[in-house]
Amino acid sequence: MTTFRHARRRALFHGGLLLAAGLLLVSGFSQASRAQDWPTRTLTVIVPPGAGSASDIMARVVMEQVGRQLGQTVVVENRPGAGGTIGANAVAKAAPDGYTILAFGALGTAHALYPKLPYDTLKDFSAVVPFGRQPLVIVANPAKYKTLQDLVAAGKDRPEGLNFSTAGVGSASHFGAERLRVAAGFKAQHIPFKGAAEAVTDVIAGRSDFSAQLFTTSLPQIREKQLVALAVSAPTRSAVLPEVPTLVEAGVSAEGIYPFYSGLFVPAGTPRAIVDRLHRETAAALQVSAVKERLATLGVEPMPMTPDQFEAFFREDTEAAVALVKAAGIKPAF
Secondary structure (H helix, E strand, O other), X not given: OHHHHHHHHHHHHHXXXXXXXXXXXXXXXXXXXXXXXXXXXXEEEEEOOOOOOHHHHHHHHHHHHHHHHHOOOEEEXXXXXXXXXXXXXXXXXXXXXXXXXXXXXXXXXXXXXXXXXXXXXXXXXXXXXXXXXXXXXXEEOOOOOOOHHHHHHHHHHOOOOEEEEEOOOOOHXXXXXXXXXXXXXXXXEEEEOOOHHHHHHHHHOOOOOEXXXXXXXHHHHHHOOOOEEEXXXXXXXXXXXXXXXXXXXXXXXXXXXXXXXXXXXXXXXXXXXXXXXXXXXXXXXXXXXXXXXXXXXXOOEOOOOOHHHHHHXXXXXXXXXXXXHHHHOOOOOO
16 A cells, blocks of 8 residues: 555656646747747837937937838837836836837946835846937037037136036936046036936027036037037047037047937846847848938947847946946935
């Protein structure tokens, strides 16, 4: 009897293992099949910055083409607020099935600024593909400064330092100006606004000494001579403003360069087959002439990277943001 019971237990145990293995195998085939069939319905791309922002424009230009290639509708949805964390959290909490995608470039900034986020920046997202980088340009009122050297010298000479206007705490214009200030070694007071337009207007009026702005928010005023472009925050000169020197050419170390970029992220756990397909389709879209030309007019420069390379870049950028917050003593807005 004892031998019979042991044999029966062994049979049940091995049967259970076989059943579990079978269920795992079926589940694996099911996931692989879903990944292979992706996409079969509408994709939602969440952009944390508001409509008309650089991230928003890039996402709409690129993802419209991606939708054509995939034969599916792509809906771009803006979820502004709380430094981009509302939109990012919506994607972090979404199902990892490739149908909810984040288009953003400031995940690292929010991670550095806000210690109690509702998601884990480095664990809850997978990087897919960058759209490109858009250099910041340091602008000032032409009646006050002619060169970046003039600006830096004034900042070092004045006991009270300078002031600079931005689109708000944690914005690209904020971190770009802070990185310049720290690298060049001068004091400056931050004047945050609720948007780039107000920040640019304050410089034109002469109330703010300078601002670090994207081409999308400063190029018309530069061309109309309302602003003077002192330097481009990039390793090389921009094709949009080829006559403007880089920060390094203007005498500031490369540590002052702030690499504003935007790209696609998906919830962690999204099947690699979907990540790879989304990467391939987006990379192909970025090579379409109409897309390339539109991004070029915005000053966007290519950032060809594999998902793994983009993941490494994203993590390095996050570490740099944490270091900048500490070095500059930046305080969160909420």
